[in-house]
Amino acid sequence: MRFAILGISHETNTFSRVPATYEEFEKATIARGQEIVDLYAESQYTISGYLQGAEELGFEAVPLMYANTGPIGTITKDAYDRIANEQHQMLRDQGPWDGVLISNHGAAVSEEFPDMDAEFTRVVREIVGPDVPVGVTLDMHANISKDTVANTDVCIVWRTCPHLDTKLRGRKTAELIYRTALGEIKPEQFIEMPPMLVNIVKQFTGQEPMLSLVDECVAANEIEGVLDTSIAEGYPYADVEEMGMSWITITDGDAELAEKVSKDLAASAWTKRVDLNKPVASIKDALTQAEERYMGPKPEGVENFMPDDGSALAEAVESEHSHLGPIVLMDVGDNIGGGSSADSTHILKVAQEMGVTGYLQSLYDPEAVEACVAAGTGAEIALDVGGKTDDMHGEPVHVVGTVGVIDDGPYEETRPTHGGYRFYDDGKRVLFNTVDGMTILLTSMRGGNTARAQMYSMGIKPEDYRVVVAKGVSSPRPAYQPIAAEIIIVNSPGVTSADLDTFEFKSRRIPLYPFEEPNYPEQD
Structure with a gap:
């Protein structure tokens, strides 16, 4: 057949x-x-x-x-x-x-x-x-x-x-x-x-x-x-x-x-x-919670386990180290898996204003990548990063820092990933460390954070950071839940915002909950 x-x-x-x-x-x-x-x-x-x-x-x-x-x-x-x-x-x-x-x-x-x-x-x-x-x-x-x-x-x-x-x-x-x-x-x-x-x-x-x-x-x-x-x-x-x-x-x-x-x-x-x-945390609340709850880096080689792993080993490791590791913030409004821009600066801007250090995120910005490549590894430069696709994902944020690793972009992930994918490509990309304690992975192609190999392949160990921003809601979990002390979902603005009232729907069904309260039979 x-x-x-x-x-x-x-x-x-x-x-x-x-x-x-x-x-x-x-x-x-x-x-x-x-x-x-x-x-x-x-x-x-x-x-x-x-x-x-x-x-x-x-x-x-x-x-x-x-x-x-x-x-x-x-x-x-x-x-x-x-x-x-x-x-x-x-x-x-x-x-x-x-x-x-x-x-x-x-x-x-x-x-x-x-x-x-x-x-x-x-x-x-x-x-x-x-x-x-x-x-x-x-x-x-x-x-x-x-x-x-x-x-x-x-x-x-x-x-x-x-x-x-x-x-x-x-x-x-x-x-x-x-x-x-x-x-x-x-x-x-x-x-x-x-x-x-x-x-x-x-x-x-x-x-x-x-x-x-x-x-x-x-x-x-x-x-x-x-x-x-x-x-x-x-x-x-x-x-x-x-x-x-x-x-x-x-x-x-x-x-x-x-x-x-x-x-x-x-x-x-x-x-x-x-x-x-039900709603979730605002950007400022999420960052405040992250600062308050961080207890230190995860020990080398120790990972948390996904919730469905009920083994005795998983329980023992989870019990001993469950509060260690980065606090991972899910950037709902810049959910790449939902069609967002990958260059939202809403969380970055507030984190910068709050003086958050030990901060890691990726950002789509071909213009910034080009400037870093021209400057070369080791150069200290000033950039206006992100917020360039549209007016929904924040304005460019001014940063000063050092150009680190420069890479062509392809990488491979053999760990479990959302969707089961294995091969990825960020396009030309740059590791940028700011003078105020932030690490930004600048990419020239739009991409989410569904594989930790994205960071490892650039010499970045997310386990060592206090706050990691993952662009998505559920898709980054297989990558980041194993190393996270806690995951906080953040109600950030953007084209994938959790606030559906910010969108003008013209073709959806009416009535439709939660916009309206339809008359639908409940279970006996």
Whole structure:
């Protein structure tokens, strides 16, 4: 049996002013054929799960084309047409197929198609016909429509945030499509889309309120006849009708059961809607807390452990050293994984005014990088850094300091990462140490802080700092929670701010909690 692999993965922040052009995809990833295998076979990403499924189950995986770019603004018509048309033409030309495996994000918006994922899967279905099973694996931040579910036989969503189960969920999609192709199962899907959001600051699945909702979703798989259940947190920065949480249940031929399970899970979440939207600390409060709670560096070679590690060793190490290490501040308003600019100076400015020392953060600023390179390693210079993309992420901050390491940008991470990625590139980058006790990693490409190797590869040991700013909400946790004494989520301004009232929504559903109080049935 031959299964095609293809996909366009993009998390579209419709409030971002940086369009997702074809060139942006080229700078990130446009891979064809063997290039896909080379990039993902040894990673923990969805596609590696597809490839693993092929090897273990015995079908032939045929990678066609895959494209992604970091979360930025709306996909241009030119970019979507060129990428989708090429992929769809490959699907036509290289068939016939026994199955199709799609790796999309699920929150993509193009200039022509507000529900790009639905349009992409619609054409796939049109090409292969009604009898070829089609599976798609989506990010937990997907805004999933009924059309996307209708266009596929199996729609599976990652269940962890940060995203640590991407390969596992891809493998599950591959297995269900394989069993469908064999005629062993007849998947029936149902999606329930209650009128509610979960704020980005409450999306970590390792703690309440999301922890128990994920547990309930997983437990529902034990119901006889249920093949899989998914919970999608949704993506609140895409102004589209389907924006919000959703639940998908897949059963073996039982449409009524699929509907009941999805609705029961959604009703349970509805009772927690207030907790799912509670506010977090301001910038000044977060920095004050960090200064007060810092107790010293983590001992060499000692790491904290992720919350789900219940081993005796983990408990012993955690008990002895749980308050040692940097205080990590999650910069919500400059959440790179949500489509932000990577050059927000809001936290940096307040930290500078407060005289915070032992401070570390990255900052996208090609202009500053160029100035540092021109000055050379060891030079002491003055710079105005950050705040240059738009007027939402602060103004440039004046700093004086010394140019340290200068590097071309690529690095590799072998530790667990959000999304399962392994290879990264900051572009030309510079280590800059200010005279007032701050370290800034200046980059010439936008990037988040989802891998500690980003710092280690520049000779920076984040364990030695008092305060580390990580641009994101949940995505930096796999990298920084192991070394952090504490993580504080910061309600900073920006294009990914937790204050959703700062955005002008024109296309979302009405009513939608927390903007309005809809009449939605609660669990009995």
